[in-house]
Amino acid sequence: MRTLGSVAAVGAGLLVWALGGPMFAAAPTGAVDGATVSGKVKLVGKPAANPAIDMSEEAKCAAKYTTPPHEEIVTVGAGGALANVLVYVKAGLPADAKYPVPSTSVVIDQSGCTYHPRVFGIMVGQTLEIKNSDPLLHNIKALGKKNRPFNISQPAAGMTTTRTFTAPEVMLPFECNVHGWMHAYAAVLPHPFFATTGPDGSFSIKGLPPGTYTLEAWHEKYGTQTATVTVAGAAAKTADFTFTAK
């Protein structure tokens, strides 16, 4: 079984080398230098209250919290700074451009029966490392529409599983069915121009080649906002987004 697998892997590797070699050799269209777009995402209005999580029957997770846990759907900092907003280039990049896939992997950790991070971006082909830091069962169900769905489990602490995605998809939801409140969202993108806002609501997208771009900011509860920016050379531009609480 494993032998078969390795033979297949070697074969597939050779095939990729034979077919894909020249493509990798071509210089990627300037992803290293370039313009930076940064900005802040704000929420105006009264933020919706996050639902409390009834973790009473999951003592090992509940023990990781000092205050009663809530689902971090809307995380608002000082001055309405909105965290967990994914900002990415939606349009404007050349259609045929190829960008190198980072060799580092994106890590999603399950700890205290919550996903960390809750919202993140990942490139097509980049490795996603799914980690379980809780000493109990989590299952990870990814309900991709363009990507092959998967539903796997990690019954013990310290387990890791890796996955990659094959097609761009915004957003690809993750859920755990053992703990119904556990949700995470991944933007699978064909390029590296994306960022998630931190607790201060700020983001920064680096290395953009010159051009005019449509940026989209996505929030789990408040939907999307778009902005257009034009950058040239190594200029730094600002794009701010404002969501309104309904």
Add this chain to the structure above:
Amino acid sequence: MSQATAAAMSPPFPAERGVDVYNKKLGMWIFLASEVMFFGALIGSYVILRFGAPGDWARPGVVLNIKITAFNTFLLICSSVSMVKAYAAIADGDPKNMRFWLLMTILGGACFVGIQVFEYIHLVERGFLPSGVRDGSELAEMVAKGTIPGATMGLYGSTFFTMTGFHGFHVTCGVLSMLYLYLTKALPGKFTTQDYAGIEVVGLYWHFVDLVWIILFTIVYLV
């Protein structure tokens, strides 16, 4: 059946008395018993689902075209008759007539399958699928207008295509086996008044398929 025929169709060695039916025919009867169970499962499921359905079933003739299927039913019944004709012809020692009637049966069966394929294509174009009604299709508009009940269309599509599809598959198998008999046995003149088991056995199958269709036509198209 003449005495000579019976001898030709019985086991080639002495045996304890079984039922006085030669093996191939007995085998076909037994096979048909299993087919009864198979179609019984499909039809039984249909009846259970339809009686337990959440709401009304689409009225007959709204989704399906009864007229063309009635013609198709007639065709299949005719092919059953022509099968009997072929059987009678060879039993009377008339291979020429047998060939003619067998060919007619094959044609009848083939037309039936052809019309059913045509019907399927037409239904799919109108938006009727095994999974129900396709969004944005003609039938979807009828659901929106309330001409046909949307709640049961999923079940309707599932049961309709499964039952008629498997019946069509059986007809196809019948046509192919008759074609095989026609080419390898009837044309070279291998059927004689002494031995025409192939005709009789395939005939049994054909009548069974016909009978199943009459049931299906009644419960799927007319009720």
Add this chain to the structure above:
Amino acid sequence: MSTAAATAHAGHAHHDDRSFVQKYLFSTDHKIIGIQFLFLSLFFLLIGAILSLQIRWQLAFPGQPMPGGKLLPESMAAGGVLLPEYYLQLVTMHGTFMVFFAIMLLLVGVYANFLIPLKIGAHDMAFPRINMASFWSAVVAGLVMLSSLFVTDGSPRAGWTMYVPLSARHDYSGASLGQELWSISIIFFGLSSVLGSLNYITTVINNRAPGMTWFRMPLSVWALFITAILGLLAVPVLAGAAIMLLFEQILGTHFFDPSAGGQVLLWQHLFWFFGHPEVYILILPAMGMVSELVANGSRKPIFGYHSMVFAICGIAFLGWIVWGHHMFVSGMNPTLGSSFMVTTLLIAVPSAIKVFNWMGTMWRGNLRFHTPMLWGIGFVAMFTIGGLSGIFMAATPVDMYIHDTYFIVAHIHYVLVGGSLFAIFGGIVFWYPKMFGRMMNETAGKVHFWLTLILYNCVFFPMHIIGMAGHMRRIYDPTIYDFLKPVQHWNVFISISAFLLFGTQIIFFLNFWLSMFWGKKAALNPWEDNGLEWSLPSPAPHGNWDTPPTVYRGPYEFSVPGASEDYIPQNKKLPTDREPALAPAHGD
């Protein structure tokens, strides 16, 4: 007319000029097909057993890396620790392989093929080529099922009963192609089973040797005949259900989808309408074979031959109207539950008749404890436990508590291992000389029997105890439940016994293969039995008899007072015997 091949070879049965491929690969000879089925089903028995060992490891030592577990890919075991989804695959595939591809093929594929023509004095099956098609569709079914272990997302994982919606919806189960391969495999399996059954039924009805009247047929043939009828009528229902399930998976139909008006319980009704006759398909042939073994070993006519036949028919008939007892707590109308309970309890009656008649056969006999007899006695003793434990779950209020617990697991294994598999082992030893022309080693056979008997009880008897404690089936990790902590040590005991039981089978494995080449050459009739097959050379030649044998008496004429030996073969003509009347086609 009936069989071109048989006719062609009837004249020169002993001059076999077929090529290797015709003879052993695409053979139409019922004996070769029987032996092909034997190798195929023993292979799946081994696969099923290996799967069960992994289940047992996980239950005894949850969360600990399994020895050799690192050989499994990451999607099955992480660092050697089995994953829950793989555990469910193991449970599902163990059940599927054992029920469909091991026990059912061993009984119906191997013995029906090998024994029916030999025991009724026929040249071959009525339709040898259909018989071959039956074997090769079983191979296809088995390979498709096996391949599901290697596809992306792994094999099916909804339990061998494939309850919808879990089996129908990939987003619920996490499986993908594997789940569909199950349905496809079952459709092929159904084809194989129907082709086999129609062959067996036709052969028994029409191809019996002169003098082999219905009530001179050996009980094994009776059992296989009734089993074939059950298979013929039950398996198409499963095939129909599997087709609906397949369409549900690939075409998005709504048969079992409650959100579109489909009915979840419909699958269970269809499955168990097949499934309960299936249970009797899995035990009746074993009962038939054990009747042969016990009568031969006791050197006595079977006690109450006619009531044995009627008991087989009674069990088969009742088998059709009891399927609901698998669904007492499924949400089915409780009034229906009551009627299913009554029919289920009634099945105890013919089963009891059989057990008592086997004991009656041993009573005042002259017992020869050869290995097949040991397995026969073992069968009676173990089947009794399986039968009696069935009464608990037939009583609806008790079933409410023990349903889906290890009590049920214990019950099914007492019937299918202590019952069917014991009979199969006995049958293999008994008819081995007729299959391969050599004897299996008796000492090794007896050691194998005793070790298996003891370890088997160590494995399955404690399952009653943990079942009484409430241990659920198909649980990946029982230790997270407080009420199961007191019985966890039993899980360890069961697992260690299971590993030893598996080890014991090496004796059988070696005995089976080594005897084929180095076993003692078998005489014509090594067990001094009455069956027609023992009048043929060992191994039996192609075409069986040059001229069909004539039968003068029933199959169990042992220890007839005044006879020169303690057995009188069915085809031995005594001066007092009259020639039987022939079939009318020839009599005229």
Add this chain to the structure above:
Amino acid sequence: MSGWLPAQASSFAPQIDGMFWAIMIITGITFVLVEIGIVWFSFAYRGRPGRQAHYTHGNGTAEIIWTAIPAVTMVILGLVSNGLWTQFKGRNSVPADAFPIEVHAKQFEWWVTYTGADGKFGRVTNDSISKTNPTGIDHSDPASNDDIVVRNQLHVPVGKPVVVYLSSEDVIHSFYVPEFRVRQDVVPGMQIKQWFVATVPGTYEIACSQLCGLGHYKMRAQVYVQTQADFDAWMQQQAEKAKGAPTS
């Protein structure tokens, strides 16, 4: 002997256990007789040189006896079982004053809903089920306002008939409390009633006993059987908690 089965904590448990042990005695006697018979016959009638087996094809009287005894036993067993069965599961068996609780099963959690002060459940619809509304309460129904929803815990008062309304969101689950001897499959598309009277205060476990997916074994919840006073206090506490929570 009673240590083999779990502790009895519902009114059904003694009856089911009684039935269980009655069957155990009947089958136990049969079992011992059969096994002793087999061993005895094996020894007494073992083959010896010169021994001749008794030639007989059967004995009608004996066969009638051992057909009749099981038949009568089974009929009696069936009658007794049916009485209990109708009492536990019959369509009209639920006492009129039973305390209603909704239990909603989904992969792999139990969601328990109490009526709250008004004694009425709010309407639940499949369309209302969302990430933050696992049981699908329709908040436009005023009766839903005081409904109390808890996860993986079932609190019941002791000594009072309780009826659980079982529903499932996705696959078949099974509601099983070993100490109550209660089991009922939870079937999507159906709402099934199961009633019981808890008799001993304490904490027990609900286990899902129908294979429901890879988290099947983890689908565990707790049953808290409480005195009426404790139960009321818990309800009060939950009601206050529910008031402060968002109703998204």
